[in-house]
Amino acid sequence: MPLASDSPEVARIDAALAEWRQGDLALEEDWFIHAADGSFPLTADSDEAEDGLHALTTEVDGLVMISQTCDVVRGCLERPYVEVAPLVAISESELRTIARGRRPAFAIIPAVEDRHLVANLDRVMTVEKSIVASWARTPGCPTDQSRRDFAKALVRKRARVAFPDDFEEVAGRLVARIQDKHDKNSEEGRALRALRQVRVRAAPSWDAEEVEVTFWFVPEDDDIEFEGKPWHDHLERWEKLVAATGRFSKVDAAVRTLSDLTAREYVESDLLDLDHLSTRPD
Numbered sequence: 001m002p003l004a005s006d007s008p009e010v011a012r013i014d015a016a017l018a019e020w021r022q023g024d025l026a027l028e029e030d031w032f033i034h035a036a037d038g039s040f041p042l043t044a045d046s047d048e049a050e051d052g053l054h055a056l057t058t059e060v061d062g063l064v065m066i067s068q069t070c071d072v073v074r075g076c077l078e079r080p081y082v083e084v085a086p087l088v089a090i091s092e093s094e095l096r097t098i099a100r101g102r103r104p105a106f107a108i109i110p111a112v113e114d115r116h117l118v119a120n121l122d123r124v125m126t127v128e129k130s131i132v133a134s135w136a137r138t139p140g141c142p143t144d145q146s147r148r149d150f151a152k153a154l155v156r157k158r159a160r161v162a163f164p165d166d167f168e169e170v171a172g173r174l175v176a177r178i179q180d181k182h183d184k185n186s187e188e189g190r191a192l193r194a195l196r197q198v199r200v201r202a203a204p205s206w207d208a209e210e211v212e213v214t215f216w217f218v219p220e221d222d223d224i225e226f227e228g229k230p231w232h233d234h235l236e237r238w239e240k241l242v243a244a245t246g247r248f249s250k251v252d253a254a255v256r257t258l259s260d261l262t263a264r265e266y267v268e269s270d271l272l273d274l275d276h277l278s279t280r281p282d
Contacts, residue, residue, distance in 0.1 A: 009130075013076045016133035022069045023141035023150040025087070025111060026132075027062040032086045033125055060086035064109055064119045064140060066154060076129040083124050087117045093183045101197070102178075102273045104160055107153035109140045121157045161270040164206055170213060170248050171200070171272065174241040190227065191234045196220045196258070201269040208247075215242060215253040216269065222257045231255040 033056070065072060067082040090098070090106070095116055098106045107119040141147040163171075182192045199216045202208075217235060224230060232255065239253035256265075 010076060013129055013133045017076065017129055018073055020065060020069075020072045020132070020137055021139070021141070021147070022065055022067060022072065022154075023109060023147055024065045025062055025109065025138040025140045026065075026084070026135040027087075027112075027138050028136050029063045030059050030061065031057045032060045032063070032123065033057050061089060061117050062087040062112070063125075063135075064107075066119070066121070066124065080128055080130075081126050082129060082132060083126055085119045085121055085124055087112060088120045089116055090118055092116060096183060096193075100193075101153070101156065101271070102182075104153070104156045104273055107150055107157075109150070110142060110146045111138060111140045119153075121154065156271070156273075160273065161206075163200075163270070166246050167206070167213075167248070169245050170242055170251060174215075174238060175272070177238070177241055187227065188234070188237065194220055194226055198272040199261075199266070199269040200272050201265065210247055210249045212250040213242075213248050213252070214269075215239070215251070215272070216256045216261065216265075217253070218256055218258060218261070222259050 063084040064087060065082060066085050071079050072082055087109070088106075094103070094106075095108075095113070095118065097103050098118055099108050105120070105122045107121055109117065109119055112118075141150050178192060178198075181188045183189060195217055197216075197218045199218060201214045201216070203212045203214070205211070215238075217231070217238065219226065219231065226234065235253060235255050242251050242253060244251045258266075
């Protein structure tokens with residue numbers, strides 16, 4: 001039978017959740033429940049399950065709250081559930097890539113960044129607030145900016161554009177180049193790390209029979225040069241990696257600062273990230 005609104009247990013749960021915020025951590029909780037089908041194993045955990053659907057618990061490095069703060073602190077009778085994601089360990093180079101927003105399946109948590117732990121947003125678990133009330137809370141995002149950055153990472157995970165399959169023929173070589181050169185101590189690697197974003201605009205739309213594509217390489221600042229060279233010198237090597245093909249009749253590339261981009265250009269373009277392509281099976 002559900003608890004009454006004036007129950008002491010309800011008051012206890014609501015009081016325990018009152019301090020929780022999106023991005024906070026439960027570092028002592030090292031379990032994560034997920035469904036697996038031993039009949040058709042896709043992961044090592046599923047492979048160990050018996051045939052048929054099972055709920056399995058796997059060991060993780062902690063949990064992070066991904067529900068919005070307003071839903072977390074709302075009364076447990078009105079909002080009885082929250083969502084959490086597991087923390088996973090990654091390499092230092094992967095951490096840098098994730099920090100620049102180029103791996104939207106993961107999100108940086110400042111409190112555990114020095115331990116190379118990040119949120120794995122591909123895995124989400126729903127938990128009743130009565131369980132969370134017993135967890136030890138560790139603040140995960142100590143500043144307003146870090147909380148905004150984490151919220152943006154959650155939005156990007158769900159809201160990023162699903163690029164069409166044939167766009168891979170246009171952008172595949174460029175993405176491979178970014179992945180290969182980004183973390184290297186070379187002129188090109190440093191230039192790639194100095195970019196805030198790479199954005200792509202399709203005109204008139206991604207679904208049109210004939211599409212014109214524009215790549216915008218957006219530096220972190222408004223300087224027209226990087227390490228003594230005009231940005232155009234760096235652009236030349238990147239624009240050679242993208243070319244018109246199929247229904248993509250024209251492909252352009254340019255370096256544009258945030259000050260240069262109009263609001264319309266920004267909202268009509270999409271972020272290019274390293275997980276972006278709808279890769280087709282071989």
